[in-house]
Amino acid sequence: MTKLSVNINKIATLRNARGGDRPNVVQTAKDCERFGAQGITVHPRPDERHIRYQDVYDLKPVVTTEFNIEGNPTPDFLKLVKEVRPEQATLVPDAPDAITSNAGWDTIKHKDFLVDVIGELKERGIRTSIFVDPDEAMVEGAAAVGTDRIELYTESYASHYHQNREQALAPYLQAALKAQEFNLGLNAGHDLDLDNLKYLHDMLPNLMEVSIGHALICDALYFGLENTIQLYLRQLK
Ligand SMILES: CC(=O)[C@@H](O)[C@H](O)COP(=O)(O)O
Ligand SMILES: NCC(=O)COP(=O)(O)O
Numbered sequence: 001m002t003k004l005s006v007n008i009n010k011i012a013t014l015r016n017a018r019g020g021d022r023p024n025v026v027q028t029a030k031d032c033e034r035f036g037a038q039g040i041t042v043h044p045r046p047d048e049r050h051i052r053y054q055d056v057y058d059l060k061p062v063v064t065t066e067f068n069i070e071g072n073p074t075p076d077f078l079k080l081v082k083e084v085r086p087e088q089a090t091l092v093p094d095a096p097d098a099i100t101s102n103a104g105w106d107t108i109k110h111k112d113f114l115v116d117v118i119g120e121l122k123e124r125g126i127r128t129s130i131f132v133d134p135d136e137a138m139v140e141g142a143a144a145v146g147t148d149r150i151e152l153y154t155e156s157y158a159s160h161y162h163q164n165r166e167q168a169l170a171p172y173l174q175a176a177l178k179a180q181e182f183n184l185g186l187n188a189g190h191d192l193d194l195d196n197l198k199y200l201h202d203m204l205p206n207l208m209e210v211s212i213g214h215a216l217i218c219d220a221l222y223f224g225l226e227n228t229i230q231l232y233l234r235q236l237k
Contacts, residue, residue: 002201002236005039005068006032006229007189007213012042012050025055026062028225035226036233039066039087041189041211046074046096053080060084068211070131072096073117082124089121090129090151090187090211100214101190104132104153107141114145122146129187134171139178149185149208152176157200158191165199176204187211194219198235210236 011028015021029040040063042051053076056069067086071077072094081089091114093105107114107130118128129149132138134156142150152172160168172188179186186206193215201207212232220228 002207003038003066003209004036004229004232004236005041005066005209005211006037006216007041007043007070007211008032008217009043009050009213010217012052012055016050025051026058029059030062031225032229033063033065035229037065037229039068039209039211041068041070041090041213043070043092043101044077044080045071045094046076056080056084060086066209068129068209070211078117078120081121081126085124085126088127088129088149090131091117091147092131101131101153102155104135104138105130105142107132107138107145111141111145114147118146122148129185132175134175136174136178139175139184140182142179143182143184147184149187150175150179151187151189151211153190154188154192154200155190158193158196161196161199165196169199169203172200173203176206180206191215194231194235197232201236 011023012025044051044053044056068088069081069086070090070092073091092101094101121128128147129151130142130147132142132150133153157168157172185208187209189211192212
């Protein structure tokens with residue numbers, strides 16, 4: 001079964017636009033779960049452009065499904081994660097000024113760093129996932145650093161899906177098989193939407209979780225949040 005974790009970053013983007021508390025991030029997370037979301041994902045960035053660190057503390061007591069905190073493991077991020085203790089932390093090698101996540105880890109070059117960080121999180125009972133490109137060497141490197149799961153960075157799949165979905169999928173299939181070979185849990189995320197999600201799900205039988213935010217929140221502007229979450233869940237049947 002593939003779980004849908006709704007990334008609510010863009011709810012916070014809208015909230016921050018006017019400096020108030022509307023839409024309320026905590027209430028939206030509760031509603032997403034009530035509408036069927038099987039997880040809530042947030043990505044507090046250093047500039048707090050959307051999700052603020054305080055949002056993460058506020059969300060912890062109300063999230064009843066799985067709480068997934070994504071981010072670059074800076075000292076501030078790690079302090080936050082260790083205090084909040086989510087079900088999962090997803091480590092992403094984003095530069096502070098990145099407009100959005102744009103690459104996975106070089107798990108070979110950063111092996112020693114990732115081993116240390118992952119060990120600190122796992123000893124606190126936090127499941128770890130690391131963001132990787134669909135590259136078999138990087139997946140093998142992920143196994144070597146001791147992570148529980150990997151999250152395949154699906155931007156390339158999404159951007160090539162309409163041209164040739166079989167070709168777009170190919171590296172992800174190889175990476176998924178490699179993950180299975182090394183007993184790594186498999187997550188996926190970035191730019192997934194109602195067009196491309198079902199094919200990815202149907203072709204990757206070991207896919208445990210997708211985290212989806214930008215497209216889902218955009219779709220909700222037209223279809224409503226409850227209906228949209230149901231539409232995304234239907235792609236994962
Ligand atoms: C790791 C990942 O793909 C998501 O966290 C994505 O980066 C969302 O971040 P933004 O909402 O800031 O684009
Ligand atoms: N890990 C991916 C995520 O949380 C959301 O990415 P996107 O759907 O906003 O591109």
